[in-house]
Amino acid sequence: MKKHLSQLALLAVLAPLSVCASATTIGFDPLTTSGTGFVSPVNYTENGFLFTSNAGFGSARTGDVNFLYNGHIMTWYYGSTSLFNDGLGNGVTTLSKVDGSVFELDSIDLASLNDYYTFETGKDITFTGNVHGGGTITQSFQLTTNLSFDTFLFSGFTNLDSVTWGQGFPYHQFDNLVLDQGNTTPPETPPGNDVPEPTSIALLGLGLAALGMRRRKVTK
DSSP states (O other): OHHHHHHHHHHHHHHHHHHHOOEEEEOOGGGOOOSSSEEOOSSEEETTEEEEESSOEEEEOTTOSSEEETTEEEOOOOSSOOBEESSTTTEEEEEEETTOOOBEEEEEEEEESSSSSOOOTTOEEEEEEEETTSOEEEEEEEOOOSSSOEEEEOSSOOSEEEEEEEEOTTOEEEEEEEEEOOOSSOOOSOTTOOOOOHHHHHHHHHHHHHHHHHHHHHHO
């Protein structure tokens, strides 16, 4: 009985933390298509997140490996379905939640668009996060690997309404964005002044009560 009470108390304390954990990965797997050529969605939605572009998107089919394109033998598919902004040179990608709520961007995989437009030293991809309530945060990544995806980590990209980044030479594709769903609606309480939810308070109280019962039994 003592063991069960201890386990109940631990679960009651940890339950609110597990409820808050809502990380998701956007991998563009629904776009996976065999053959050569490209899938060309105007916008793209997955797991409650929306990608929009001023020029539409492209996604290489699984057979786009070492094929002739515009007189060049190119590789576009690096073993995982990804997305790229089709507005080469002036494309802008915007990421947001479908329901308009806030979110957190943790990481992203980036690669060169193909083995013709390879990356050059000093070429960066800059991401701008639009923070809920005002203000922005920016972070730039420099790619050094041309024919495979590298993972880049964001710092401070939290409580966001949207994230935007441009498609400039030498062009890139992106995959496996790790995001936190955040709240159902944008938070109105300033950070540091969060008020515990009634459910969280009740669970915490249950855990403390169970611990108290165990202590009384031990001291008798």
